[in-house]
Amino acid sequence: MKVGLFIPCYIDQFYPDAAIATLQLLQKLGVDVTYPLNQTCCGQPMANSGFEHLTAGCEALFIQNFADFDYIVSPSGSCTLHLKEHLHSDHAPKTALDIRTKLYELTEFLTDVLEVKTLLARFPHRVGMHQACHGQRGLKLSQMSELVAEPFSKPQYLLDMVDGIEMVELTRPDECCGFGGTFCVAEEAVSVKMGKDRIADHVSHGAEFITSTDISCLMHLEGLLKRNGSKVKVKYIAEILNAS
Amino acid sequence: MTNRNLILTAVAKNQPEYQEIPDIPAENNIETETLQSFKQVLSDIGGTALEAKDIAELKVLIQTFFPESSRKVSTMQILSDIVDTDLSSDFPHDFEDVDVAILEGHFGVAENGAVWITEDKMGQRILPFICQHLVLIIHKDEVCATMQQAYAKVGTADYGFGTFIAGPSKTADIEQSLVLGAHGPKSLLVLILS
Amino acid sequence: MEKSKGTHAELAEQFNKDQSRVDWHDETLFWIRNKRDKAAGKIPEWEALREQASAIKNNVLSNLHTYLEDFEKRALKNGIQVHWAVDAAAHNQIVLDILKQHEITEMIKSKSMLTEECQLNEFLAVNGVDVIDTDLGERIVQLAKEPPSHIVLPCIHKKKEEIGELFYKHLGTAKGESDPQVLTAAARVHLRQAFITRRAALTGVNFAVAETGEFVVCTNEGNADMGAHLSEVHIAAMGIEKIIPERKHLGVFLRLLTRSATGQPITTYSSHFKKPRPGQQMHIILVDNGRSTQLGRPDFRNSLKCIRCGACMNTCPVYRRSGGHSYHNAISGPIGAILAPNLNMEKHTDLPFASTLCGSCTYVCPVKIDIHTQLYKWRQVIVKKGFADPAKAAAMKGMEFTLSSPARYRAAGKTGKWILKHVPVMVNNRLNAWYKHREMPAVPITSFRDWYIKNHKHD
Numbered sequence: 080m081k082v083g084l085f086i087p088c089y090i091d092q093f094y095p096d097a098a099i100a101t102l103q104l105l106q107k108l109g110v111d112v113t114y115p116l117n118q119t120c121c122g123q124p125m126a127n128s129g130f131e132h133l134t135a136g137c138e139a140l141f142i143q144n145f146a147d148f149d150y151i152v153s154p155s156g157s158c159t160l161h162l163k164e165h166l167h168s169d170h171a172p173k174t175a176l177d178i179r180t181k182l183y184e185l186t187e188f189l190t191d192v193l194e195v196k197t198l199l200a201r202f203p204h205r206v207g208m209h210q211a212c213h214g215q216r217g218l219k220l221s222q223m224s225e226l227v228a229e230p231f232s233k234p235q236y237l238l239d240m241v242d243g244i245e246m247v248e249l250t251r252p253d254e255c256c257g258f259g260g261t262f263c264v265a266e267e268a269v270s271v272k273m274g275k276d277r278i279a280d281h282v283s284h285g286a287e288f289i290t291s292t293d294i295s296c297l298m299h300l301e302g303l304l305k306r307n308g309s310k311v312k313v314k315y316i317a318e319i320l321n322a323s
Numbered sequence: 324m325t326n327r328n329l330i331l332t333a334v335a336k337n338q339p340e341y342q343e344i345p346d347i348p349a350e351n352n353i354e355t356e357t358l359q360s361f362k363q364v365l366s367d368i369g370g371t372a373l374e375a376k377d378i379a380e381l382k383v384l385i386q387t388f389f390p391e392s393s394r395k396v397s398t399m400q401i402l403s404d405i406v407d408t409d410l411s412s413d414f415p416h417d418f419e420d421v422d423v424a425i426l427e428g429h430f431g432v433a434e435n436g437a438v439w440i441t442e443d444k445m446g447q448r449i450l451p452f453i454c455q456h457l458v459l460i461i462h463k464d465e466v467c468a469t470m471q472q473a474y475a476k477v478g479t480a481d482y483g484f485g486t487f488i489a490g491p492s493k494t495a496d497i498e499q500s501l502v503l504g505a506h507g508p509k510s511l512l513v514l515i516l517s
Numbered sequence: 518m519e520k521s522k523g524t525h526a527e528l529a530e531q532f533n534k535d536q537s538r539v540d541w542h543d544e545t546l547f548w549i550r551n552k553r554d555k556a557a558g559k560i561p562e563w564e565a566l567r568e569q570a571s572a573i574k575n576n577v578l579s580n581l582h583t584y585l586e587d588f589e590k591r592a593l594k595n596g597i598q599v600h601w602a603v604d605a606a607a608h609n610q611i612v613l614d615i616l617k618q619h620e621i622t623e624m625i626k627s628k629s630m631l632t633e634e635c636q637l638n639e640f641l642a643v644n645g646v647d648v649i650d651t652d653l654g655e656r657i658v659q660l661a662k663e664p665p666s667h668i669v670l671p672c673i674h675k676k677k678e679e680i681g682e683l684f685y686k687h688l689g690t691a692k693g694e695s696d697p698q699v700l701t702a703a704a705r706v707h708l709r710q711a712f713i714t715r716r717a718a719l720t721g722v723n724f725a726v727a728e729t730g731e732f733v734v735c736t737n738e739g740n741a742d743m744g745a746h747l748s749e750v751h752i753a754a755m756g757i758e759k760i761i762p763e764r765k766h767l768g769v770f771l772r773l774l775t776r777s778a779t780g781q782p783i784t785t786y787s788s789h790f791k792k793p794r795p796g797q798q799m800h801i802i803l804v805d806n807g808r809s810t811q812l813g814r815p816d817f818r819n820s821l822k823c824i825r826c827g828a829c830m831n832t833c834p835v836y837r838r839s840g841g842h843s844y845h846n847a848i849s850g851p852i853g854a855i856l857a858p859n860l861n862m863e864k865h866t867d868l869p870f871a872s873t874l875c876g877s878c879t880y881v882c883p884v885k886i887d888i889h890t891q892l893y894k895w896r897q898v899i900v901k902k903g904f905a906d907p908a909k910a911a912a913m914k915g916m917e918f919t920l921s922s923p924a925r926y927r928a929a930g931k932t933g934k935w936i937l938k939h940v941p942v943m944v945n946n947r948l949n950a951w952y953k954h955r956e957m958p959a960v961p962i963t964s965f966r967d968w969y970i971k972n973h974k975h976d
């Protein structure tokens with residue numbers, strides 16, 4: 080099983096520790112994982128802004144980098160979802176569609192493909208889970224509150240294997256944080272208010288850390304936390320699952 | 324081209340390929356305690372449901388609930404000794420001062436506490452809406468579980484006007500505070516006859 | 518009616534100046550969303566019901582032409598007069614003509630978002646007809662000279678003290694009175710007078726049944742019925758998409774509608790109008806106003822399945838924190854944002870961007886409209902039609918230039934500056950929008966790629 084690691088551009092640049100944790104966690108679990116050096120971006124920032132027609136270059140590059148892998152794993156539910164829904168190629172349409180089926184967000188890869196049952200990890204802290212929308216409602220990583228359906232959560236299933244962790248309950252377990260790609264600047268006021276409200280929910284329930292399957296949400300929340308001098312920190316889920 | 328033809332032509336041109344009407348399963352969830360849940364739901368939405376074993380008890384209940392009401396009317400001749408059953412008038416406005424209207428419904432629906440009533444049972448269409456207090460009478464055996472069952476009961480009945488009434492008239496438009504008696508009846512009493 | 522001026526983002530920013538008010542608005546609406554969850558949760562077959570409702574509506578859209586003709590035929594047979602209006606102007610004229618025929622200059626109206634869309638009240642006012650809205654929430658915004666901010670809860674943005682002030686001015690309640698019980702009682706007296714004296718009533722339509730030629734109007738207050746049954750002339754206005762095939766399908770929709778809207782099991786009144794009352798005239802106006810155009814847009818046609826429950830607004834984290842008026846359209850919120858560009862794209866280019874694409878709207882929708890997917894698709898259409906801000910378009914091209922080449926991406930990444938400005942969030946030219954309330958992410962010592970080369974190159 081050859082696994083390609085897709086590290087979205089902003090994680091590469093701003094959150095290398097999250098990417099390193101992802102890589103190390105996969106290696107710890109015995110996965111043959113490679114990071115193709117010529118990767119850049121999934122194209123979502125342009126597509127979500129209405130410029131889908133400008134993403135062909137990114138998509139061609141993605142196909143070039145990842146076509147040969149059995150699985151492609153990424154520490155971002157949002158980028159994974161975007162590719163699963165939109166990756167296409169006029170030159171190699173079949174390859175593009177084929178790649179869509181091989182793409183996994185990290186936690187679903189752990190639960191569904193590797194079928195991980197135990198993890199050697201310790202994180203003795205109070206943690207709030209921020210349900211990233213694209214992972215939850217898009218990739219179905221966990222059940223959403225909108226549906227009348229059985230609850231489940233792949234990320235939580237993994238976090239439950241971590242020694243010492245204490246999860247906090249939230250008043251609104253799956254409300255959007257307001258990041259939303261370019262929304263966070265185009266609709267600055269609402270975006271900030273949404274982020275503040277999410278943080279307040281975690282803080283009022285005593286969270287020391289906010290974790291998520293999407294680092295973009297965490298980047299937004301971290302920006303607000305730091306500005307307000309909060310002691311609460313953000314931690315990408317792989318950093319917890321890989322903690323010792 | 325007339326507006327009608329313009330619209331129909333545009334619709335015909337733009338509507339997608341035909342898709343079948345789905346089968347509506349007659350019932351996927353039949354409740355067994357329909358009467359009990361009808362009473363519970365009606366109470367949850369601000370109404371009251373009481374059982375009466377016969378007409379005599381029903382009359383007692385009406386008089387207990389509305390001892391002093393000025394104008395009580397009904398379409399049910401059997402109640403003519405306690406209320407006014409002459410509803411003949413050309414003007415719906417003549418019922419503006421009705422205090423209590425007592426009408427016979429066809430059946431109740433357990434899942435939402437609604438009672439189905441048609442024009443022929445109203446005397447006047449306006450009556451169940453303009454009165455200050457409404458009493459609906461249904462038979463104990465005439466309570467179905469869901470709205471699908473309800474429409475199965477309505478079937479192809481021909482009526483000029485029919486309505487489901489679920490509880491008293493209400494509004495929560497001011498800061499979501501529930502207030503009973505918006506424009507219509509301030510209270511609804513459903514009497515369930517054995 | 519004072520319409521809001523500005524883009525969604527600008528109006529939302531204004532709304533957010535008063536944070537405690539935003540909290541109040543957000544919490545009120547989320548409370549309703551929670552009530553919806555509870556009500557839906559009591560129906561084990563809820564998801565199957567949504568699927569059925571969606572499939573019925575898909576059938577309606579695919580056979581609308583026939584259903585409209587069927588409905589017309591049966592309604593005529595039932596003694597209802599049927600009118601057709603291609604657009605808002607035609608609709609408004611039909612209403613005016615009917616009123617003129619009867620020499621009526623005062624009308625009452627129950628809730629109809631269609632007449633908001635057509636701006637009927639404004640048109641009638643110019644033509645000497647006075648309209649009183651009888652839904653309490655609508656009457657309140659009418660007195661305040663504002664449009665409704667929500668399709669089900671028209672004055673959800675107003676505090677009871679503000680309503681008390683309006684009633685003090687217009688209905689003569691005591692100064693400072695703000696008890697909802699007292700205010701509602703005052704409105705009851707005031708509006709009863711209108712019901713009793715006015716000869717024409719206009720109502721909306723929730724569903725119209727092709728099989729029987731009847732239409733159904735749902736209210737909690739009973740105002741549609743009070744108006745219709747006391748009037749000499751009842752005019753019902755409906756969009757052509759309100760048709761459903763058979764009476765029994767009401768069983769599906771009435772189970773979903775109010776549970777989705779407010780968490781009630783059903784509205785107090787679900788009234789089925791099939792024939793006029795003896796001596797009464799009943800008219801129905803079938804209005805297109807862009808609907809047949811939307812029907813021809815494969816990506817967007819299923820927005821016409823909407824039954825106007827408002828669940829997408831109550832759940833929308835953006836709507837809750839920006840208020841209905843920020844959408845500057847008769848129908849606000851997520852559904853408004855996908856309906857508005859159909860009628861006037863240029864005026865509403867901002868609305869599909871007033872969303873994080875979180876997807877909550879799509880999954881509360883009782884008829885399964887893929888709202889957030891359509892928001893994404895409208896963005897593409899708006900940009901392709903050339904409505905994008907030129908600065909943003911230039912930035913996007915720059916981004917494409919950099920990200921489509923690994924070498925350029927690495928060069929940009931090395932300086933650290935380009936990426937801070939462009940990836941993935943700061944592409945909007947208001948460069949300080951992130952920083953206003955948020956710290957920038959710290960630039961780490963090394964990128965992941967550089968770390969990987971150093972540590973794993975020779976694995």
